[in-house]
Each structure stands twice: as C-alpha cells, then as structure tokens.
Amino acid sequence: MNLDLDPTQTLLRETTREYLASTVPFDRVRACEREERWDSELWRGLIEQGWLGLPFPESIGGGGGRLTDAGLLLEEFARRAAVVPLAEALVCGLACTRSGSPSQASAALEGLLSGDVVPVPAVLEESDTWGVVEARVEGEQLIGEKLFVDYGQFASHHLVAARENDELGLYRVDARDDAVGSAPLRTIGRTPSARVVYRDAAVEPVGGPEALRDLILTARAFAAVQCLGSAQEALDQTVAYAKVREQFGRPIGTFQAVQHHAANMASRVASTRYLVYEALHALDHGAATPQQVAFAKASASRMVPEVTMLAHQIHGGNGMIEENDLYFFTLRGKDRSLAWGSAEECLEEASAAVDAPREWIC
Amino acid sequence: MDFEWEKEYRDFRGEVRSFIEEWRTPELLEEYARTYGADGPELRRFRDALGERGWMRMCWPEEEGGEGRNLFYQFIFVEEMEYWGMPYGNLTYTSIAPSIQRFGSDEQRRRYLPGILRGESTFALGYSEPNAGTDLASLRTRARRIGDEWVINGQKIWTSLADVATHIWLAARTDPDVPKHQGISVFIVPADAPGLTIRPLHAMYGGHTNETFYDDVRVPHADLVGGVGRGWPIIMHALNHERVGLAATGSLARLFDQLVAHLAERRPERLEDPLVRRRLADLQLDLLEQRALAVQNAWIISKGGTPIAEASMAKVAATELRTRIANTGMDLLGRYGGLSRENGELAPAEGRMEWSFRIAPIFRFGGGTNEIMRDIIAAAGLGLPR
Numbered sequence: 001m002n003l004d005l006d007p008t009q010t011l012l013r014e015t016t017r018e019y020l021a022s023t024v025p026f027d028r029v030r031a032c033e034r035e036e037r038w039d040s041e042l043w044r045g046l047i048e049q050g051w052l053g054l055p056f057p058e059s060i061g062g063g064g065g066r067l068t069d070a071g072l073l074l075e076e077f078a079r080r081a082a083v084v085p086l087a088e089a090l091v092c093g094l095a096c097t098r099s100g101s102p103s104q105a106s107a108a109l110e111g112l113l114s115g116d117v118v119p120v121p122a123v124l125e126e127s128d129t130w131g132v133v134e135a136r137v138e139g140e141q142l143i144g145e146k147l148f149v150d151y152g153q154f155a156s157h158h159l160v161a162a163r164e165n166d167e168l169g170l171y172r173v174d175a176r177d178d179a180v181g182s183a184p185l186r187t188i189g190r191t192p193s194a195r196v197v198y199r200d201a202a203v204e205p206v207g208g209p210e211a212l213r214d215l216i217l218t219a220r221a222f223a224a225v226q227c228l229g230s231a232q233e234a235l236d237q238t239v240a241y242a243k244v245r246e247q248f249g250r251p252i253g254t255f256q257a258v259q260h261h262a263a264n265m266a267s268r269v270a271s272t273r274y275l276v277y278e279a280l281h282a283l284d285h286g287a288a289t290p291q292q293v294a295f296a297k298a299s300a301s302r303m304v305p306e307v308t309m310l311a312h313q314i315h316g317g318n319g320m321i322e323e324n325d326l327y328f329f330t331l332r333g334k335d336r337s338l339a340w341g342s343a344e345e346c347l348e349e350a351s352a353a354v355d356a357p358r359e360w361i362c
Numbered sequence: 363m364d365f366e367w368e369k370e371y372r373d374f375r376g377e378v379r380s381f382i383e384e385w386r387t388p389e390l391l392e393e394y395a396r397t398y399g400a401d402g403p404e405l406r407r408f409r410d411a412l413g414e415r416g417w418m419r420m421c422w423p424e425e426e427g428g429e430g431r432n433l434f435y436q437f438i439f440v441e442e443m444e445y446w447g448m449p450y451g452n453l454t455y456t457s458i459a460p461s462i463q464r465f466g467s468d469e470q471r472r473r474y475l476p477g478i479l480r481g482e483s484t485f486a487l488g489y490s491e492p493n494a495g496t497d498l499a500s501l502r503t504r505a506r507r508i509g510d511e512w513v514i515n516g517q518k519i520w521t522s523l524a525d526v527a528t529h530i531w532l533a534a535r536t537d538p539d540v541p542k543h544q545g546i547s548v549f550i551v552p553a554d555a556p557g558l559t560i561r562p563l564h565a566m567y568g569g570h571t572n573e574t575f576y577d578d579v580r581v582p583h584a585d586l587v588g589g590v591g592r593g594w595p596i597i598m599h600a601l602n603h604e605r606v607g608l609a610a611t612g613s614l615a616r617l618f619d620q621l622v623a624h625l626a627e628r629r630p631e632r633l634e635d636p637l638v639r640r641r642l643a644d645l646q647l648d649l650l651e652q653r654a655l656a657v658q659n660a661w662i663i664s665k666g667g668t669p670i671a672e673a674s675m676a677k678v679a680a681t682e683l684r685t686r687i688a689n690t691g692m693d694l695l696g697r698y699g700g701l702s703r704e705n706g707e708l709a710p711a712e713g714r715m716e717w718s719f720r721i722a723p724i725f726r727f728g729g730g731t732n733e734i735m736r737d738i739i740a741a742a743g744l745g746l747p748r
C-alpha cells in the first residue's frame with residue numbers, strides 16, 4: 001500500500017498546474033464559452049508538452065504512464081476549466097491502440113501525437129441509454145444519429161458505437177466527411193457538444209463489444225476524475241475566500257456555520273478522491289469491475305453538486321457572477337456528473353451486484 | 363384540529379385560478395421572461411386587471427384602503443401566482459408597498475402607492491454593499507443633509523432591476539456617530555437621478571443584477587421614509603415580507619410537476635421504472651414537508667402573530683428543496699437534464715431543471731442567509747443560549 005503520489009507523479013501534477021496557470025487565464029475560458037469554441041491553442045500546447053502520449057505504452061511510442069497519471073492530468077485540466085477534449089481523445093486513443101496489430105497501434109498513436117487527429121467518442125443516442133444503439137454499419141458505411149457527442153463539432157474523427165449484423169462495435173469515422181453533419185448543443189457545462197447525423201459515412205472498424213465496454217468504463221472513470229477536479233478547485237477557492245471575506249469585523253471563516261460547511265466539503269472530496277484513484281488504479285491493473293467504476297463515478301457525481309452548492313453558500317453573492325471564477329466548477333462539475341452515467345445510472349448499475357459476497361475489511 | 367380549508371378559501375383559490383387561466387398567455391409570459399417583469403404593455407394590462415380585483419391589498423386594514431381580509435388569502439394568492447409563474451409583482455408589491463403603507467408619510471402614500479398598485483412604479487432594493495451583506499447594518503453609503511436635501515455618496519451592489527426600475531429603495535447612513543443600527547435611513551431615489559451610475563453584473567443563471575454608484579445624488583427630505591435614523595426596522599419589516607415569498611411552495615411544486623409531465627410525455631419508460639418513482643416520491647415527501655412549514659407559518663400570521671422561527675424554517679426548507687428538485691430532476695433526465703432552454707425542443711421541460719440548478723444558490727443566501735435563519739430558529743425558536 002502506498003497512498004502517496006510518487007515523485008514523478010508529483011512533478012507531473014506540479015508542472016501541469018504551473019503550465020495551465022500561466023497559459024490559460026480564466027478569461028480565456030470565458031472567451032471560449034462566449035464564442036462557443038474549443039481552445040485549439042491549448043491543444044497545440046499540450047501536444048508540445050507530450051502529455052497526450054502519457055498513458056500509452058512506450059513500445060508504441062507512448063510515455064509509458066498509466067491511467068492514474070492521466071487522471072492527475074485530467075484533474076488539473078478540470079481545475080483550470082480548460083476547454084479541450086483531453087478525456088475524449090485519450091479514451092479514443094486507448095481504444096484504437098488496444099485493438100489491432102502493434103503497427104496499427106503505433107500508427108494510431110502517431111496520428112494522435114501529431115495533433116492532426118482529434119478523436120472523440122460518439123455513443124449515446126436519442127434514447128440516452130447506454131445499451132440502446134441503433135446506428136448501423138452496412139457495407140462499411142454508417143447510418144445513424146448520435147447525441148451528446150462532446151467536442152463533436154471540432155473533432156477530426158468520431159469513434160462511433162454502432163451495430164453491424166446485430167453485433168455491437170466501435171467504428172472510426174472521419175468527421176470532416178460531407179456525410180457527417182453536426183449541430184451544436186448548449187449544455188450546462190458550456191463546453192462544446194453536438195448532435196451528429198451520419199448519412200452513409202465511410203467507417204473503419206476499431207473493435208467489438210469488448211472495446212466499446214472498455215471505452216465506456218474508461219470514459220466513466222475519467223469523467224469521475226473531472227468531477228473531482230471541479231470540486232477540489234471549488235473547495236480551495238472557497239477556503240481561500242473564507243479567510244479574506246469579512247463580515248461583522250472578522251473573516252467569515254471564523255463562523256462555525258461556515259467552518260462546518262467547509263469541513264463537509266473537504267470530507268466529501270476526500271472520500272471521492274480515494275475511490276476515483278482506486279478505480280483508475282484497478283483499471284491500470286486489469287482488476288476493475290464495472291461495479292467499482294460505477295461506484296466511483298456515482299460518488300463523484302453526487303459529491304460535486306453538493307460541494308459546489310456549499311461553495312456558493314460560503315461565497316454569497318460574489319460566487320454568482322461570471323466575473324468570479326467559481327461558476328466554471330459548478331457548471332462543469334454538474335455537466336460531468338451527468339456525463340458517462342449520472343449518480344442514478346451508476347448506482348443502478350452497481351446495484352446489480354449488491355448481494356454478491358464482498359470482503360469489506362481486507 | 364381541522365385540516366380542511368374553509369369554503370371561502372377554496373372559493374378564493376378557484377377564483378384566482380380562473381383569473382390566471384384567463385391571463386396566462388404566451389405573450390405575457392414571453393414579455394415577463396424578456397424584461398424580468400419590469401415593464402411592458404402585456405405586463406401593464408395584467409397588472410391593471412390585478413389592481414381591479416383589489417387582491418394586492420385585500421389584507422390591508424380597511425381604514426388604509428384594504429378589505430381587512432385574513433392573511434390566508436394572501437398566502438393562497440402568492441401560492442397560486444408562484445405556481446403558475448405569473449408576474450404578480452416583484453418585491454415592489456410584496457415588500458415595498460406594505461412598507462410605504464406602514465412607515466411612509468401621507469404625502470409618500472399619495473405619491474407612490476397608486477403608481478405601485480397600477481404597476482407603473484417599480485422599485486429596486488438598494489441594501490447590500492460590497493462589504494455589507496449579512497452584516498447589512500454596517501453599510502457605509504452616506505447621506506448628508508444640506509438644507510432641505512440629502513446628498514448621497516457611496517456604492518451599492520446587487521441592486522437587481524435598478525436598470526429597469528423607476529425608483530430605488532435605498533438604505534443609507536445618515537449618522538455615523540450612533541450605534542450602527544440607529545444611524546440608517548431609507549430613501550426613495552428616482553432611478554434616473556443625476557449622479558447615479560448603474561453597471562450590470564452578469565450572473566451564472568443568465569440574467570444580471572447591478573452595481574450602483576452614488577456620486578452626489580440629491581434627494582429631497584420629503585423622500586426620506588419613516589424618520590431620520592429609523593431605517594433599520596423598516597428594512598427588517600420589508601425583509602420579513604420578502605421571506606414569505608421565498609418560503610412559498612408554489613414554484614417548487616410547479617418545478618416538480620414539470621419534471622413529471624416531461625417524463626410522462628417523453629420518457630414514459632423512465633416514469634414506469636420503480637426506482638425513478640421512488641425518487642419522485644422522495645421529492646414529493648420533501649414538498650409535503652416544506653408546505654407543512656409554510657402553512658403553519660401562515661396559520662400563525664392569520665391569527666395575528668408574528669412567526670419568527672417558523673418563517674425561518676419555511677425559508678430554509680423551501681430554498682434547500684429548490685436545489686434538491688433541480689439537482690435530482692437533472693439526474694433523472696440523464697444527459698438531457700444538462701440541456702439549457704436554448705436547445706429548444708430537445709431541452710426537457712424548457713430547460714427548467716437546468717436553469718433552476720443555476721439560480722438555486724441565490725435563494726439560500728438571499729433574503730437572510732440560511733446560516734442566519736438557523737441561528738434564529740435556535741435562538742428565537744428554541745431559546746438556546748447565544
């Protein structure tokens with residue numbers, strides 16, 4: 001057992017944080033929101049930093065890191081409310097490099113690391129239900145409609161869940177193809193998302209039902225770590241604020257009611273942090289069950305709105321206006337809490353195994 | 363004990379409801395949403411009709427132009443208007459008019475009440491300052507008397523609707539040398555007064571509120587309300603009225619009903635899911651519990667009492683429930699739950715859950731923060747030592 005980050009991970013977290021703090025002022029995030037675009041400049045930056053290759057094996061040209069390292073990266077990006085499809089591109093990259101031959105894998109990674117390929121997953125449809133996939137592939141062409149394709153309108157490729165002869169699979173589609181049409185959706189997170197229609201779009205098969213299941217599991221764990229990042233940042237900003245905001249001639253952080261709110265926030269974040277990184281670690285070791293990941297995401301999903309609500313309570317009026325930075329984390333947090341399975345959906349999934357024997361203390 | 367509403371109350375509720383049915387047009391609702399209820403031809407017509415009914419002051423004493431009705435009527439009126447989301451009058455009606463009635467001079471009553479009751483005058487509340495929120499009594503905006511005028515200097519924040527209102531109900535310090543609660547006076551300031559600058563602050567729920575700057579703004583002594591240094595009880599009186607609105611069950615029940623209606627219409631398979639039904643029952647119980655507090659609160663008022671702890675309980679319960687309905691509602695709607703109303707048809711229940719989630723924090727710290735409300739319940743309600 002070792003619950004501490006190793007020195008490389010600590011360094012990764014610190015350099016990422018410093019890089020983002022110096023290159024992404026929050027006003028740049030505001031500009032992206034206003035103009036309904038992604039931060040393509042930051043994307044180039046993160047390619048240059050080599051972060052995108054982090055969780056891929058060295059044998060195919062990756063950084064030899066793990067999902068836990070990717071988690072640290074994603075947490076920092078979430079804390080900066082960065083408008084880039086880092087989680088999306090990583091889950092697609094992992095799906096593409098895990099299936100196929102080693103040479104196909106390194107080709108896929110090469111595309112990703114060149115910055116030319118920005119892939120995002122497209123799974124959910126009108127029914128908003130994970131198992132229900134109506135998009136079909138016939139004769140290497142895709143017909144169907146997807147919803148909630150995050151960053152779909154800016155991506156170069158989509159990794160689409162579809163059926164071919166009744167078998168579920170993942171297919172790669174060039175999103176710049178005329179056969180692909182997308183319309184933007186406005187979500188609470190204020191990051192790009194799209195509704196996408198595929199009309200006989202040319203596809204390349206990537207993997208079968210296993211690959212799709214894997215992708216959803218990883219994406220779910222990543223969304224959980226993004227919730228955690230939002231909550232952690234909301235907590236830190238709130239604690240800092242409670243120390244300087246004065247009422248009745250003293251910092252509001254001296255009032256017991258405020259202290260209790262902050263203490264509750266910190267406790268919620270600490271529980272979720274453990275469960276989320278534990279799930280990522282289990283995924284790294286091929287030991288994660290769907291139930292474990294579902295519990296981690298359920299924890300993150302229900303924790304983040306609680307924490308941001310208390311953050312608002314302590315901030316009072318100042319937290320409500322867009323000149324203050326708190327709102328990013330409230331809105332993003334809730335958006336990610338719904339993405340890849342809300343608390344409700346994840347708990348329902350986890351409930352399937354509540355009566356399975358379990359060693360609580362081992 | 364008897365939990366039945368008497369016939370006259372049931373009849374009145376029916377009367378209000380059919381009035382709403384008649385007046386709740388898409389044009390009115392659109393204008394309301396667009397102008398935040400400040401002004402417009404539809405709103406004016408609606409308020410004229412309201413004024414004709416006399417409902418805005420039916421509970422005032424007869425000698426003050428009212429009908430002396432029991433305050434349960436007011437409770438029913440607010441509940442219905444809130445449920446249907448009608449522009450029945452913002453705080454101008456519910457909190458400023460009663461304050462002018464109670465504390466104003468004869469001249470002020472003559473000058474301001476008819477305009478308010480006709481919906482022509484609207485007031486923004488100029489209480490909060492950058493450094494005076496919960497500790498409102500420490501406010502520093504200064505009014506100095508020069509001859510028959512007061513000259514006002516300072517800064518207010520969160521002066522909502524100041525940009526569309528006709529007047530500002532302003533709290534300013536008239537005497538810095540007495541204990542802080544005793545040096546405050548209330549003024550009626552025209553919103554277009556020279557020296558007054560209004561700057562918008564955009565909020566995360568899509569609307570805006572304002573910062574307001576007073577630079578030698580002049581107000582005649584005749585527009586000081588209730589006497590020099592007598593502002594604090596006036597502000598507290600108005601805040602109590604504000605809380606009644608904040609504690610109303612109407613708009614919460616509506617949010618719940620919109621959620622269920624959406625599920626029934628568009629996601630019937632989800633509504634059949636026993637887990638979803640269980641979650642909805644949970645919210646329904648929350649609503650029943652909140653309304654229990656609201657009705658008990660109204661009961662005390664109707665007997666002529668002044669609920670203190672009870673009003674705080676209802677306010678805390680209502681405002682925290684708003685968060686819960688919006689948050690759980692979004693969860694039950696899955697990723698659709700995060701779609702805002704700009705998505706048109708795709709947004710469930712016109713994006714109400716999503717929007718409510720963004721606006722919900724305000725109610726918990728506005729109108730007296732829930733921390734202070736709990737202090738009041740403990741101290742005034744339970745007699746716990748300070």
Ligand SMILES: Cc1cc2nc3c(=O)[nH]c(=O)nc-3n(C[C@H](O)[C@H](O)[C@H](O)COP(=O)(O)OP(=O)(O)OC[C@H]3O[C@@H](n4cnc5c(N)ncnc54)[C@H](O)[C@@H]3O)c2cc1C
Pocket residue numbers: 245247248252255256257258313314315316317318320486487488489490492494495496497519520521522523565571724727728729730731732733734
């Ligand atoms: C959109 C919006 C519209 C508004 N509209 C108006 C308006 O029209 N007119 C107007 O005058 N105001 C308005 N307000 C202001 C609102 O009334 C204040 O936000 C509220 O009074 C809280 O003050 P504050 O924001 O300064 O928070 P603070 O007073 O700084 O409080 C911050 C936190 O500290 C806690 N705290 C403070 N003191 C204590 C204590 N003694 N014990 C325990 N906890 C304590 C509070 O409970 C809160 O949780 C508006 C605010 C917003 C956001």
